[in-house]
Every structure is written in structure tokens, then in C-alpha cells.
Amino acid sequence: MKPLTPLLLLSLLPAIAFADKVELRTPNNSFVVELKQGAEPQFLYYGPALKSQDIENLEKASDANWSCADLYPAYGATHTQNEICLAMRHSDGNMSTQMLIDSWKESNVNDLAPNGAKRSGQLLTITLSDPLYPITVHLYYLAYDDVDMIESWTDITNGEKKTVTLTQFYNPLLPVRRGNVYWTHFNGSWASEAQLIELPLANGLVEVKNKDGLRNSATDRNEIMLSLDGPARENEGDVIGAALCYSGNFRITIDTDESDYHQYFAGINPDNSEYHLKRGETFTTPHSAYTYSTRGTNGATQAFHNWARKYQLRHANQERMILLNSWEGVYFNINQEGMDQMMKDIASMGGELFVMDDGWFGDKYPRNIDNSSLGDWVVDTRKLPDGIPGLLRDAKKNGVKFGIWIEPEMANTVSELYEAHPDWIIKAPGREPVQGRGGTQVVLDLTNPKVQDFAFSIFDNLLSNYPEIAYIKWDANAPVMNHGSQYLPMDEQSHLYIKYHEALIQLCQRIRAKYPDVIIQDCASGGGRANYGLLPYFDEFWVSDNTDGLQRIFMQWGTSYFFPAIAMASHISAVPNHAVFRTTSLKYRCDVAMSGRLGMEIQPKNMTDDEKAFCRQVITDYKRVRPVIQFGDLYRLHSPYAGDNLASLMYVSQDKQQAVFFWWKLETFKNQHVPRIKMAGLESDKYYTVHELNRIDNKPLSCEGKSYSGAFLMQTGLEMPYTHDVDHNKLNDWASRVLQLTAE
Numbered sequence: 203m204k205p206l207t208p209l210l211l212l213s214l215l216p217a218i219a220f221a222d223k224v225e226l227r228t229p230n231n232s233f234v235v236e237l238k239q240g241a242e243p244q245f246l247y248y249g250p251a252l253k254s255q256d257i258e259n260l261e262k263a264s265d266a267n268w269s270c271a272d273l274y275p276a277y278g279a280t281h282t283q284n285e286i287c288l289a290m291r292h293s294d295g296n297m298s299t300q301m302l303i304d305s306w307k308e309s310n311v312n313d314l315a316p317n318g319a320k321r322s323g324q325l326l327t328i329t330l331s332d333p334l335y336p337i338t339v340h341l342y343y344l345a346y347d348d349v350d351m352i353e354s355w356t357d358i359t360n361g362e363k364k365t366v367t368l369t370q371f372y373n374p375l376l377p378v379r380r381g382n383v384y385w386t387h388f389n390g391s392w393a394s395e396a397q398l399i400e401l402p403l404a405n406g407l408v409e410v411k412n413k414d415g416l417r418n419s420a421t422d423r424n425e426i427m428l429s430l431d432g433p434a435r436e437n438e439g440d441v442i443g444a445a446l447c448y449s450g451n452f453r454i455t456i457d458t459d460e461s462d463y464h465q466y467f468a469g470i471n472p473d474n475s476e477y478h479l480k481r482g483e484t485f486t487t488p489h490s491a492y493t494y495s496t497r498g499t500n501g502a503t504q505a506f507h508n509w510a511r512k513y514q515l516r517h518a519n520q521e522r523m524i525l526l527n528s529w530e531g532v533y534f535n536i537n538q539e540g541m542d543q544m545m546k547d548i549a550s551m552g553g554e555l556f557v558m559d560d561g562w563f564g565d566k567y568p569r570n571i572d573n574s575s576l577g578d579w580v581v582d583t584r585k586l587p588d589g590i591p592g593l594l595r596d597a598k599k600n601g602v603k604f605g606i607w608i609e610p611e612m613a614n615t616v617s618e619l620y621e622a623h624p625d626w627i628i629k630a631p632g633r634e635p636v637q638g639r640g641g642t643q644v645v646l647d648l649t650n651p652k653v654q655d656f657a658f659s660i661f662d663n664l665l666s667n668y669p670e671i672a673y674i675k676w677d678a679n680a681p682v683m684n685h686g687s688q689y690l691p692m693d694e695q696s697h698l699y700i701k702y703h704e705a706l707i708q709l710c711q712r713i714r715a716k717y718p719d720v721i722i723q724d725c726a727s728g729g730g731r732a733n734y735g736l737l738p739y740f741d742e743f744w745v746s747d748n749t750d751g752l753q754r755i756f757m758q759w760g761t762s763y764f765f766p767a768i769a770m771a772s773h774i775s776a777v778p779n780h781a782v783f784r785t786t787s788l789k790y791r792c793d794v795a796m797s798g799r800l801g802m803e804i805q806p807k808n809m810t811d812d813e814k815a816f817c818r819q820v821i822t823d824y825k826r827v828r829p830v831i832q833f834g835d836l837y838r839l840h841s842p843y844a845g846d847n848l849a850s851l852m853y854v855s856q857d858k859q860q861a862v863f864f865w866w867k868l869e870t871f872k873n874q875h876v877p878r879i880k881m882a883g884l885e886s887d888k889y890y891t892v893h894e895l896n897r898i899d900n901k902p903l904s905c906e907g908k909s910y911s912g913a914f915l916m917q918t919g920l921e922m923p924y925t926h927d928v929d930h931n932k933l934n935d936w937a938s939r940v941l942q943l944t945a946e
């Protein structure tokens with residue numbers, strides 16, 4: 203038995219003076235809290251939408267103790283042993299804080315989402331304060347009217363006469379009723395991003411975190427799913443999807459103590475980031491986004507995809523162009539002739555955009571490898587004598603749009619920029635800077651307004667001088683390697699990570715205010731910045747520097763849990779693959795790349811005429827099915843992680859008239875059998891005609907041109923041959939299929 207605390211005694215009193223159950227409602231979900239003046243806010247329910255009488259009767263889990271259903275435990279007054287959301291040192295040194303309800307307010311919201319789209323919803327604002335100190339916290343809950351998404355965040359205001367120090371600042375926690383709960387999270391490394399891991403939640407504490415400083419999705423990711431009734435299933439069972447919409451260091455903790463709830467905490471990583479909040483200042487936390495699905499993992503995925511396409515992603519209602527990026531084709535070997543040839547080649551295959559990657563800049567120090575020139579964003583006229591006008595001229599001639607790569611937050615110590623502004627970089631006070639990629643890469647200190655202006659000027663110079671530039675690839679290839687800002691005062695050094703990301707978002711907002719139309723790719727050593735903190739300012743992200751067809755299936759699978767295909771840049775590249783040296787067939791690579799935002803990452807000059815012709819056909823077909831893949835609903839059908847050598851997924855248009863089905867075998871052994879795949883998301887009574895795309899077989903599939911009911915396709919599914927029917931000299935061990943389904 204725990205000793206009865208004053209708070210528990212209070213809650214046992216029969217009269218619940220001024221208590222209220224407040225429901226937040228999205229189309230299919232209810233989120234209910236219990237609020238009572240002078241008490242801590244209590245969680246009651248998150249799940250399928252409730253009727254009012256059921257809300258009246260709601261109660262906490264029977265064994266809920268005094269800590270676990272509090273939405274915002276603060277350290278020191280009543281919470282000491284349990285995990286907490288807020289911890290601070292008051293100006294007089296007192297380390298205890300108590301956050302009790304002053305008032306709450308419900309209001310309708312009609313405003314602009316971060317991507318600029320209009321949104322409407324219901325906002326609950328709970329005002330908390332400390333009885334002893336003038337510290338005010340607002341907890342915010344925003345429930346969207348048209349998607350099953352609730353966002354929650356806080357702001358903390360210091361009303362004390364002097365500075366207070368925040369040492370922990372999570373969002374309100376989400377209690378999750380214990381049962382048979384499994385959590386899915388995503389972990390990776392460079393070239394192996396978003397690997398899916400699913401584990402049961404047992405007693406104890408589990409955590410995912412990032413401390414890179416810049417690239418917060420390179421290793422652990424800040425999105426998780428919780429399956430509430432056993433291991434997650436795609437189309438059945440209750441699942442909560444949760445994302446922290448933040449680009450910086452984060453920490454997500456799920457604590458399972460003796461109570462009836464798993465407690466999910468998410469927020470800025472407080473490690474080495476204590477925050478000195480001056481008198482009158484307010485600290486705002488990044489948003490958490492939640493959805494609750496009764497249709498398994500897929501329901502949670504679809505809610506996130508809908509929310510992303512409506513309110514998070516730039517230009518989400520515009521089809522994405524098919525592009526060729528120069529990186530894997532030529533690396534740093536940029537020159538006018540080569541760029542012209544690549545533009546001509548991608549145009550001849552039906553592509554719509556050419557992106558010139560790294561290697562185009564540097565005057566005093568040419569960027570021939572990765573050890574110099576970042577910061578010197580002037581065209582290297584030895585390589586490109588006609589400069590950007592010459593490239594735009596060639597693009598126009600070839601009938602493609604033009605895009606360019608930059609890395610605005612970085613410098614090399616071998617650069618004119620560093621020579622002029624050695625004080626602009628992040629480095630530990632009094633120490634030599636640690637240098638990263640190429641032995642000379644350093645990170646610019648975005649907390650410095652002069653650096654912010656410089657980073658903005660890189661975009662501004664390119665886009666105002668050359669408004670025809672249609673696309674920017676924004677890269678970031680270094681972490682914070684030693685801690686220190688040369689701009690922030692010594693007593694604010696611990697603000698570095700937080701201020702950096704505040705400045706990064708402000709930079710994005712400034713760019714978007716002036717250049718709303720340009721397409722911007724979010725890249726950071728591959729998929730290091732796939733997060734909902736940054737995505738509202740970007741059109742897409744680079745999934746990984748690993749473009750190997752096989753490993754991409756796994757990475758894109760994991761990435762698809764929270765991010766829609768329209769945002770996932772997915773390119774056909776050469777073999778042996780530059781990251782894993784595997785040789786897959788061109789068809790296999792095309793069939794994988796086509797399941798995302800299709801592009802190419804290859805030197806077309808090195809392709810045979812047959813290969814080019816095949817890619818031309820792939821691009822033609824992709825254009826036809828592009829709206830289904832980019833705007834349709836995703837159904838994951840068979841996981842590559844299941845371990846039985848098969849992966850399959852499909853996209854279905856919102857009106858269920860069109861679908862595209864992908865099927866990839868993962869390895870080949872004789873006498874190896876894979877299951878028949880049942881489709882999903884179709885209309886049972888509709889008949890769908892099947893047409894194979896990217897076909898290489900001599901004979902069409904037996905299902906080619908035939909019509910099947912949605913019911914048959916979903917209950918039984920089509921038989922797929924395990925190998926391809928091709929001439930002997932074309933046989934290889936890769937097998938995959940893409941089928942287009944069209945309702946009659």
C-alpha cells in the first residue's frame with residue numbers, strides 16, 4: 203500500500219467541487235480528461251468516439267494510483283519517485299513544483315496549419331499554476347474536425363522576479379491502459395534508416411532518443427505505434443500512433459510502473475539542455491500528434507497520411523515531378539557538358555526535372571571532393587563556365603525543370619566563408635573544432651542572427667536571381683560534434699540545441715514566406731530529417747542514401763508507417779549498388795522505386811538502349827498511376843519483416859476506382875513457397891481489371907486483362923508466378939510484380 207498523499211485524500215472526498223469531464227472529439231475518436239480546480243489534470247480515456255452517457259460513467263483504471271493518470275506531473279511537491287513532465291529550479295533554488303488547475307477553456311479553432319492550409323478543430327486550454335510560485339503552464343489539446351488527430355503541447359511562463367531553470371519539459375503524458383500492449387519503433391543508421399522493431403511493453407522503462415543535434419531521424423525516430431491487444435495487425439485491433447513533431451534532440455520514454463497504465467512521455471531531450479527562462483519569458487514545447495485506430499496499424503497510418511497530406515506537407519495536392527538527381531551518377535564530377543547530357547537523357551526517358559547535386563560550387567576552393575568549400579555558394583566557373591544561367595538554358599532546351607543541391611547550415615574549415623567568419627561555427631569554447639565529413643566539415647551556429655541571415659541569403663540569392671529554379675535539395679551532413687555556441691553567452695550555452703532548432707524553423711518560415719512555390723527536399727545524410735517538425739516547410743524527404751532495391755523495401759516499409767508515399771523520394775540507381783554492392787535487376791529496382799515518389803539516381807550514359815527503353819516505359823506508366831500512389835490510401839499487405847521472403851503493399855484511390863499493387867520476393871531458393879496475397883481497401887462489389895506494369899515476361903500473366911471482384915481479390919487474391927518468364931540469358935534471381943487495377 204502506498205501511503206495516502208494529501209492529493210489522494212482529496213480525490214476521495216465525495217463532493218467533486220467544480221469537477222468536469224471534458225471530451226475532445228475527432229471524427230472517430232474521443233479523448234476525455236477530468237478537470238477540477240485546484241487539482242492535477244487527470245486522464246480518463248482515449249479511444250473510439252463515446253456517447254455522452256458513457257462519458258458520464260467513465261472511470262479510471264481501478265488500480266490507478268495518484269501518479270499515473272496525472273497528465274502533467276511536475277517534480278518535487280507531490281511527484282518525486284515517478285517519471286515527470288516538468289522539472290525546474292526556481293529562482294530561489296527550490297526544486298519543487300506543483301502544477302494545479304486554475305481554469306480551462308474550450309474554443310473553436312479556424313486557423314492555418316503549419317503548411318499554410320486552413321484547418322478547423324476544437325482547442326482545449328488548461329491553465330495550471332503553482333500555489334507557491336508564479337509559474338504558469340498552459341496545456342493545449344487540439345482536436346481536428348476532419349482527421350483523427352489530436353495535437354498536444356505546452357507553454358511555460360515564468361512570472362517569478364528572476365530567472366528559473368527548466369531541467370525537464372515534456373509534453374503532457376499519455377497514459378495507455380495496460381493489457382497486452384506492444385510498441386513499434388524505428389531505429390537505423392546511415393544507409394539503413396527506419397528499421398522496424400516491435401516488442402512487448404513489460405514492466406520497466408523503455409526509451410528512444412536522439413542527441414545528434416541536427417539530424418533527428420538518422421538513428422531512433424520520434425514516431426511510435428502502440429498496439430493495445432497483442433502484436434500489431436495491419437487491419438484489425440486497436441493501435442495508437444504517436445509522433446513528436448520536432449526536428450531537434452528528443453526523448454520518448456514509456457514507463458511501466460506498478461500502476462494500470464503505461465505512461466508515454468515525449469519531448470525535447472533535456473540532456474545538456476537545461477533552459478534558463480527569464481522573468482516574463484515563455485517556453486513553448488513542440489507538438490505531439492496522436493491518433494487512435496480500431497483498424498489496426500493501417501488505420502493509424504492512414505490517419506497520419508491524411509493529416510500529412512492536408513496539414514503538414516507543402517503542396518501536398520500537387521503531383522510530384524519525376525526527376526534525375528546527379529549524385530550517384532557523377533558524384534562531384536560536375537561540368538556543363540555532363541549536366542546537359544544528363545538533362546537530355548532524363549528528358550528522353552520522360553523525366554520532368556533534373557537536380558544537380560553536390561560539387562557545383564567553390565571559387566578559391568573548388569568542391570572536388572567532400573573536404574572543402576561548403577559555405578562558398580558561388581558557381582565554380584571552371585566546371586560550369588556559363589553558370590546557373592547556362593544550366594537553366596540547357597534545362598529549357600531539354601524541356602525539363604532544374605533543381606540544385608545546397609547544404610546551408612554547414613561550412614568546411616577549408617572555405618572562404620570560414621576564413622572570413624571562424625566565429626560563425628559551433629565549437630566548444632576554448633577548444634579546437636572537431637571536424638566531420640571530409641576531415642573539415644563544421645556546423646554553422648544558427649543561433650547567431652548573422653548566420654541566419656547568411657543561410658537565408660543562400661536561398662534568396664539563388665531564387666531571386668534565378669526564379670526558374672524549381673527545386674532545392676537541402677542537405678545537412680553533420681551532427682553537433684562538440685558543444686558550444688560562439689554567439690550565445692556562457693550562461694546560455696545549454697540553450698544551443700533548442701535555440702538551433704528554433705532558428706532552423708524560423709529560417710524555414712522566412713524562406714517559405716518569400717518562396718512559397720519552390721519545391722524543397724529535406725535531406726540529411728539520407729533520411730536523417732524525416733520528421734513532422736520540419737516537414738511542413740518541405741515537399742518531400744530523401745529516404746536514404748542506400749538505394750539498393752532490396753534494402754529499400756525494408757526502409758520504405760518502416761518509413762511508410764507515418765509518412766505518405768508522396769513525401770518519400772525513391773530513386774532507381776545503378777548496380778552494384780553504391781551502399782551495399784548488391785546487384786539487383788533493373789526491373790526490381792524500378793518496381794521498388796515506383797512505390798514512392800519516383801526518380802532516378804544514375805548515370806544514364808552508362809545504361810544500354812534496352813535499359814533506357816525499359817525506364818522510359820516505367821516513367822510513362824508511373825505518370826498514369828502517379829495520382830493513385832501519391833494521393834491514394836496505402837494498404838500494407840505482407841511485411842518484409844515477417845521473415846518469409848515476401849513483401850507486398852498496394853495503393854487505392856480515394857474513390858476506389860483505381861489501385862496499384864506491388865509484390866516483391868525478397869530472396870530465391872528452389873522449392874521455396876510464398877503465400878498468396880489478399881488485397882485490401884477495394885470495394886467488394888466492384889470488378890477490377892488487372893494490367894501488369896513494368897512487364898518483362900515473354901507471356902502475359904494469366905490474370906492479365908481479366909476482371910475480378912473486389913471481394914475475390916481481398917478474400918482470395920491472385921496467384922503470382924515465383925519467377926519471370928524471360929529468355930535464358932535474361933534469367934536472374936529477382937522477382938517482382940506491379941499490377942494496375944481499374945474498376946469497370
Ligand code: GLA
Pocket residue numbers: 529559560607677679725726727728744746747
Ligand atoms: C548526402 C546526401 C546525398 C548527396 C550527398 C552529397 O550524403 O544524402 O544524397 O546529396 O550528401 O554530398
